[in-house]
Every structure is written in C-alpha cells, then in structure tokens.
Amino acid sequence: MDRRRALALFVNTTVAFIGSALSAVLGAFALGPSRAWQSARWVRAGALTDLTPNVPVPRVLVISRQDGWYRERARETVFLVWDGDKSIHALSATCTHLGCQVRWDTDTTNFRCPCHGGVFDAQGHVVSGPPPRPLDRIEARLDPSGADVLVRL
Ligand code: FES
Known part of the structure; x- marks a missing residue:
C-alpha cells in the first residue's frame, strides 16, 4: 500500500467514525422527546x-x-x-x-x-x-x- 492510499484510508475511516458518532447523538436527541409525558404513577x-x-x-x-x-x-x-x-x-x-x-x-x-x-x-x-x-x-x-x-x- 502506498502512502497516498494509506492516507486516504485513514481520512475515510476518521470521517466515517465522526459521522457515526454524530448520527448516534442526533438520533438519541430526536427520539428522546417521543416518550412524551411520563405515565401516571x-x-x-x-x-x-x-x-x-x-x-x-x-x-x-x-x-x-x-x-x-x-x-x-x-x-x-x-x-x-x-x-x-x-x-x-x-x-x-x-x-x-x-x-x-x-x-x-x-x-x-x-x-x-x-x-x-x-x-x-x-x-x-x-x-x-x-x-x-x-x-x-x-x-x-x-x-x-x-x-x-x-x-x-
Ligand atoms: S374559576 Fe370561576 S368559578 Fe371557579
């Protein structure tokens, strides 16, 4: 593997990791309020x-x-x-x-x-x-x- 491919693999892996983490945080934020009011107790x-x-x-x-x-x-x-x-x-x-x-x-x-x-x-x-x-x-x-x-x- 030459240097250029190694650098491209590193950059793509980093971008994919950041994108996954951001999606997880935004997904939790979007789905959290759907629980609405807690049920009566x-x-x-x-x-x-x-x-x-x-x-x-x-x-x-x-x-x-x-x-x-x-x-x-x-x-x-x-x-x-x-x-x-x-x-x-x-x-x-x-x-x-x-x-x-x-x-x-x-x-x-x-x-x-x-x-x-x-x-x-x-x-x-x-x-x-x-x-x-x-x-x-x-x-x-x-x-x-x-x-x-x-x-x-
Ligand atoms: S608030 Fe009007 S009668 Fe009670």
Missing part, C-alpha cells in the same frame, strides 16, 4: 388515620413530571374523601371554570370557588355558578397495609 397522599369519614381533606402533593427534555416539579392540591370503610377517592382542587383553587366549606358542606362563586357538592358535582363540569376525579386507593392513601397522578 401512584403517590402517597397521607395516612388513613388523618381522615374523617365523608369530610374532604386537602393534601398538597409535589410531583415530578417530564415532558421530553423538560422536567418540572409541580404542586397539586387534591381532596381525599373517605367513606369511613374501604372506599376512598380524591378530587382535584382545581375549579373547572377557570382554574382557581376551591376550598371546602364546613358550614355549608360544599366546595366553594373564591373567583366566580362556583359551588360543588362533596362528590364534586356542580351545585351553582359558572363551572361547566364537576371537579376532576382522581383515582385513589389504600396501600396494601391499609395505612396510607395513594393517589394516581
């Missing part, structure tokens, strides 16, 4: 002993979400509602009108939205005001030991 929301039957109890949860290359930590308020036996569910505290945070009013036993006067009953159904639909229901369950409440966010 179960988050501990509190102890069952902290709940009172049929009285919604607010819990502020911090959850980590990833959207493609973007990762954020978000706070989400949910109300845990326990029937006093084995049934438990959670309601989002976000009003379905324009997104204000509702509060539980113990006097009227309703959720009240401070922004435009929306009122929801204990099951999250609209009683009055502008909200177009009930509060979002969130899946909840007890952990296998029966001591903690888990919600799916």
Whole structure:
C-alpha cells in the first residue's frame, strides 16, 4: 500500500467514525422527546388515620413530571374523601371554570370557588355558578397495609 492510499484510508475511516458518532447523538436527541409525558404513577397522599369519614381533606402533593427534555416539579392540591370503610377517592382542587383553587366549606358542606362563586357538592358535582363540569376525579386507593392513601397522578 502506498502512502497516498494509506492516507486516504485513514481520512475515510476518521470521517466515517465522526459521522457515526454524530448520527448516534442526533438520533438519541430526536427520539428522546417521543416518550412524551411520563405515565401516571401512584403517590402517597397521607395516612388513613388523618381522615374523617365523608369530610374532604386537602393534601398538597409535589410531583415530578417530564415532558421530553423538560422536567418540572409541580404542586397539586387534591381532596381525599373517605367513606369511613374501604372506599376512598380524591378530587382535584382545581375549579373547572377557570382554574382557581376551591376550598371546602364546613358550614355549608360544599366546595366553594373564591373567583366566580362556583359551588360543588362533596362528590364534586356542580351545585351553582359558572363551572361547566364537576371537579376532576382522581383515582385513589389504600396501600396494601391499609395505612396510607395513594393517589394516581
Ligand atoms: S374559576 Fe371557579 S368559578 Fe370561576
């Protein structure tokens, strides 16, 4: 092999190596975001002993979400509602009108939205005001030991 061929082989091999490495990096970057939002997962929301039957109890949860290359930590308020036996569910505290945070009013036993006067009953159904639909229901369950409440966010 003469010098010219050896040099050409070296240059071509180097270019091929750099091209392969660049393709691998760009491919990983292009395919990474296709995973989109991580699927929902179960988050501990509190102890069952902290709940009172049929009285919604607010819990502020911090959850980590990833959207493609973007990762954020978000706070989400949910109300845990326990029937006093084995049934438990959670309601989002976000009003379905324009997104204000509702509060539980113990006097009227309703959720009240401070922004435009929306009122929801204990099951999250609209009683009055502008909200177009009930509060979002969130899946909840007890952990296998029966001591903690888990919600799916
Ligand atoms: S945001 Fe709740 S009633 Fe408007």
